[in-house]
Amino acid sequence: MRKTLVLLSVLCVLAVGLVPAGAMAAGVRIKDVAKVQGVRSNQLVGYGLVIGLAGTGDSTKNLATMQSIANMLRTFGVTVTPAQLQAKNVAAVMVTASLPPFVKPGDTIDITVSSLGDAKSLQGGTLLQAPLRAANGLVYAVAQGPLSVGGYTAGSGGASQQKNFPTVGTIPGGAIVERDVPVEFTAGGQIALALSQPDFTTASRIVQAIDGRFGPIAVARDPGTVTVSVPDFYGSDIVGFIAAIEELTIVPDTAAKVIINERTGTVVMGGQVTIDEVAVAQGGLSVRITRDKAVSQPPPLSGGSTVVTDKTTLQVDEAKASMVTLPPAASVSDVVAALNAIGATPRDIIAILQAIKAAGALHADLQII
Numbered sequence: 462m463r464k465t466l467v468l469l470s471v472l473c474v475l476a477v478g479l480v481p482a483g484a485m486a487a488g489v490r491i492k493d494v495a496k497v498q499g500v501r502s503n504q505l506v507g508y509g510l511v512i513g514l515a516g517t518g519d520s521t522k523n524l525a526t527m528q529s530i531a532n533m534l535r536t537f538g539v540t541v542t543p544a545q546l547q548a549k550n551v552a553a554v555m556v557t558a559s560l561p562p563f564v565k566p567g568d569t570i571d572i573t574v575s576s577l578g579d580a581k582s583l584q585g586g587t588l589l590q591a592p593l594r595a596a597n598g599l600v601y602a603v604a605q606g607p608l609s610v611g612g613y614t615a616g617s618g619g620a621s622q623q624k625n626f627p628t629v630g631t632i633p634g635g636a637i638v639e640r641d642v643p644v645e646f647t648a649g650g651q652i653a654l655a656l657s658q659p660d661f662t663t664a665s666r667i668v669q670a671i672d673g674r675f676g677p678i679a680v681a682r683d684p685g686t687v688t689v690s691v692p693d694f695y696g697s698d699i700v701g702f703i704a705a706i707e708e709l710t711i712v713p714d715t716a717a718k719v720i721i722n723e724r725t726g727t728v729v730m731g732g733q734v735t736i737d738e739v740a741v742a743q744g745g746l747s748v749r750i751t752r753d754k755a756v757s758q759p760p761p762l763s764g765g766s767t768v769v770t771d772k773t774t775l776q777v778d779e780a781k782a783s784m785v786t787l788p789p790a791a792s793v794s795d796v797v798a799a800l801n802a803i804g805a806t807p808r809d810i811i812a813i814l815q816a817i818k819a820a821g822a823l824h825a826d827l828q829i830i
Contacts, residue, residue, distance in 0.1 A: 488710030491654070491667055495687070497703060498653040499646035500562050505601055505636075507556040509591030511574065511583055511608065518552040518586075519578035526553040526578050533589070552580035556591050556604050558636055562644050569634035572604045582627035584610040593636055604636035647699055650691050654706075659685030662714035670709045717825035719814060726807035728814065730825070737822040741799070741813055 510529055511518070519526040527543035530551055534541055558572040574588055586608050593602040608630035646652060656664060664681040671679040671689060678690045695702040717733040757768045800810050817823045 489713055490707060491670065491709050491711060492707035494658070494663065494711070494713050495654040495656045495667065497646050498655045498686070500644060502562060503560040503595055503601070503642055505558045505560050505593035505595055507591045507593040507604060508577075509554055509556050509574075509604070510589045511552045511554050511580075511586035512550065512589060514550040514552060514580065514583065514586045516549050517582040517584070518548065518550050518580050520549065521547060523553065523578040526551060529553055552583060552586065553577040554583070554588070556588065556593060556636075558593055558602060558604070560595070560601055560638070560642060562642070564638050565641050566638055568638045570602060570636050570638060572632050572635040574608055574630045574632065576628035580628060582610070583608055583630045584627055586630070588632065588635070595642075599640065601640045601642070602636040602638050604632065606632045606635040608632060647691070651688050652691065652699075652703065653682075654687040654689065656685045656687070658713075658715065659683070660714055660716070663711070666711040666714070670711050671706060674705070674709055719818075719823070719825045719827050721811050721814065721827065721829045723811060723829060726811065728807060728810050734823070734825040736795075736817060736824070739817055739820060739822040741817070 508529075510526075510533060521527060524543060527546045527548075530546055530548060531541055531543050553576075554574045555577050556572055556574055558570050560570060564570065572593075574583065576583060588605055588608060590603060590605040592600045593604055595601050609632065610627055610630040654667065656667075661681075661684045664684050664687055667687050668679040668681050671687075675692055678692060679687055680689075681687050689706065691699060691702055715731060715733065717735070718731050719734055720729040721727070759766060800813060805813060814823065814827065818825075818827045
């Protein structure tokens with residue numbers, strides 16, 4: 462019995478090893494690679510005042526801030542002119558927020574508050590009631606509350622220290638939604654899926670997954686859009702139908718890319734990057750020139766004088782070149798291992814990859830950001 466179990470275990474391992482690599486690729490939910498068209502957020506923006514600052518607000522030179530304070534006080538029956546104000550604990554700010562889809566009046570959303578004038582810090586401040594408008598000019602939310610600032614600034618006697626950005630703060634749940642935005646995501650009994658990364662192969666696989674589950678109801682209009690007809694048996698349960706589609710899994714296809722950030726020396730390569738057979742040599746030549754002062758002493762009783770001269774030294778160092786040959790159809794792991802073997806730094810790898818691409822041996826899209 463024990464031998465039988467061992468034999469079965471070995472056969473199972475061999476069976477797994479015989480499964481093609483593509484079949485073992487992990488599936489990704491359609492929900493993670495596409496979204497329903499029409500379901501989107503909306504940007505909101507507003508203007509307001511932050512009060513309660515410990516002398517770190519806008520200076521009196523900011524006429525817009527002084528005028529805003531005067532206008533605000535006038536609504537409470539206090540009449541002053543901007544020239545009469547000497548407040549330094551108030552700052553004019555812009556308030557921004559994102560209104561998610563399907564929120565209802567009474568729900569709360571997070572907001573970001575950013576200084577508009579020359580305030581040094583918003584720490585400890587409270588935002589006064591500020592209406593938030595959309596691009597159509599309508600008010601969709603009203604914001605108010607104490608700020609949470611993730612930075613600080615401190616200084617004395619001409620020395621100062623700052624961490625992060627004290628002129629930007631947030632208020633979690635700081636805005637109350639006053640108006641909802643109608644969301645239309647069905648038209649003519651159809652829904653449309655928008656791919657996050659448009660791709661012909663991925664769009665085709667989404668169609669195959671949906672048709673395999675519900676029948677021939679999906680059509681790929683282009684690499685970024687798949688339209689789906691709502692089956693009659695789902696009736697008015699559109700939400701349940703979309704949820705069923707989102708849970709279907711596919712194996713998305715992506716183009717081979719190499720992303721290079723020259724500012725930070727970062728190189729990111731996708732798993733589908735391949736390289737033809739190529740030889741890479743990596744070496745370095747450094748030239749160092751130094752100049753020192755030298756004192757020349759004359760022999761005794763020679764009648765000469767002591768002089769100071771410049772002594773120039775030239776030193777040339779050539780590092781031993783390293784060469785490695787990459788086999789045909791080398792994978793990304795082969796490339797990394799080979800370049801590490803010759804001691805290539807991230808900066809070296811950037812130059813090497815650019816040279817391999819120029820030689821026509823790199824089968825990937827090389828993007829420099």
